[in-house]
Amino acid sequence: MEDIKSLKPRYEQMYLMLRNKIQAGEYAVGDRIPSEKELMEEFSVSRITSKKALDMLVQDGYIMRQPGRGSFVIQHSSGTVEEPARLQDNKPSGEESVQRKQIVLGLIMEDFSDSYGKEMLAEMERTAQELGVYLLLRISFCQPEVEEQAIMMLREYGVDGLIIYPTRGQNFSTEILKLVIDKFPHVLVDRYMKWTDTTAISSDNVSATRMGVQHLFQGGHRHIGLLASRVTDNVAIEERIEGFVQAHAEGGILLDRSSWLTDMNWTGTGSPDDQIQKNVKMIQAMLREHPRITALFAMEYELALIAKEAVEGLGMHIPSQISIICFDSPPSTSALYSFTHLRQNQKEIGQLAVHNVLKLIEGAPLPSKISLDVELVIGKSTGPAPKQA
Template sequence: MAGDSGSMPMYEKIFQTLRERINKNEYKAGERVPSEKELCNEFGVSRITSKKALKMLADEHLIVRQPGRGSFVADANSLVMKPFELPQTVRTTGKKRIIGLVITHFSDMYGTELIYGMEEASRDHDAFLVVRRSFGIPELEEKAIQQLLGLGVDGLIIFPAQGEYFSAEILKLVIQKFPFVMIDRYLKGIPASSVSTDNIQAAKEATRYLFGLGHRHIGFLAPPPANTTAIEERIEGIIEAHVEQNLLVNRELWMETITSTMPNVFDPQARIEDVDRLVEHLRQHPQITALFAAEYNIALLVEEAAGRLGLRIPEDLSVICFDSPEPHEGCRITHMRQNQFSIGKQAFENVLTMQGNEQPITRILLPAVLVTGRSTAQVRK
């Protein structure tokens, strides 16, 4: 490529090459693109040149740059147009109502059933649902909200990218009293309706179940709690269950630094590092007889770590988590199954009831159900 550099600047060639790879899905939405240093090595250019190429991609809304983390392919559906490019007059009276959903990500493990519930509610009420993913990246979340507002949606359902720091776009919705409902999380101290699982009660029930099997040295595995109010509530439920039994919580047995399962982490190396840390954690705390994972994908990390240590599940180590893509009958991992379908349906219906009315702020909590699998057993004496 360097031979014809006189006809086109190298930064533009790099830009066109990366754009072509994105268009061909060599880099898919949410995946990391090569860093400035990696581009330097691949194309034999300076950091200034590679940086300029990445800036051009960002200006074209093809990637989102995250300081300290890298650059990621933007969701083409969300960012194909610039914010508010469509006029606010798109919606006219008499047309069917449109509700926008901004969600970090969805899969069989969590999220798909939420959307099924919303779709059923949309059919029941002769309305439409438009979905945009943020991949847990705040900038993508803000752009998705702007995009949907530009389309003239009648309301929004938001699964926030973060739990501690909410985006300016969400706060604008609160100030402007625009109809929206949060799912899975809620805004502390800010008037906004939400629909979620009763995480405190669910975590308490799961911990009681482990106590009933004789487990007393229980580790809890989760991402950093500050990232979601749901995790904070599950921690509260675990602590309350210990208090009921007059037991002290030994948080030295906990790991709250799992990052590879978070929706905004795309580096396969992160999973390897999480498993390595889990192996070391279990070595340092051999008294652990059960692990409570905040989500199913973390439970899978436990299986891998236990296998490396020669620990058998459930004979040597019981494992319980939230949610599972497996059916109720004969499931492998014991879990608290959230009623995602009802959460999605109620969230959609709540947004519709806000139309043209001054509605009171509501927080709806739905129960989770304990589904016993093959990953938990009576503690060995």
């Protein structure tokens, strides 16, 4: 392949090589060129790469692809297209004759688990397959530098658009900001960028949290502790705390911020067990200091598990003494415990992410924020407030 060490993506290098051979007459009009499989083997590339090179030749009018037969040259240059006589038979008509460029989308996710992300990822892949779109996945493992490298790599590869579930951080990465400046088609999932036109798809976190707090109020709870990871790390958490405050204001219930823990972390330095135990002790200290607390609202599922360990470690019973509610929970078949939780519509988020980035590729205008309703699922972790409280 010419200039194999070029910085151009492999599919573009293959496209240029094949195009040059066609223009030089090495492949005459009507000749069959190598198939995807043959190109894969010759250049040691993936099928996606070889397919995209051929799709570019189709788009530029150099070849015609015949299902079950192969790809055939129909012109030598950018001039008039000549259709070989032997390809006239069985020529498709209408929409079937329209050759479309293969769309490849990049997907970058901070991480995923049974409680959140796994179902959304599966739905993105199902939707992409139904639409004939390729999806290339990269996991950042909550590391901003890995996320930035993934964005650069996928753009260099030549993806048509990006779906990003961003890593936590006080600021979005410079590479995401470059996407905004370059007007590169991209959609953010779960988090959004304030003061930009970037399309973000997420749950209505404010309304969802209000619904959860109102459920506790209906059970007679008036002293509710709040558990959250670092507020500056996550726009979604900011919105959930806003909903927590709104619910208290609407219910006329006094808000006690001294019963909030908003700097919890289970992914920092040190072993995971040490981080968990540190959080367990923080919750236990808060419960000892505020004995009137009858419920805990965990803004994330992992915090609910930590809260459960903390409560049981104090010899208290759930839910007769302390109720716990959280966001998200694995399906009942795989859940460690049946928490009352607010279930986000991961399937719809996944579907909308794929459909909307395709709309952006086509140049369609989209709102900067798309919010979805959340469902309250009653589990074993909430009940009436204890009478003695």
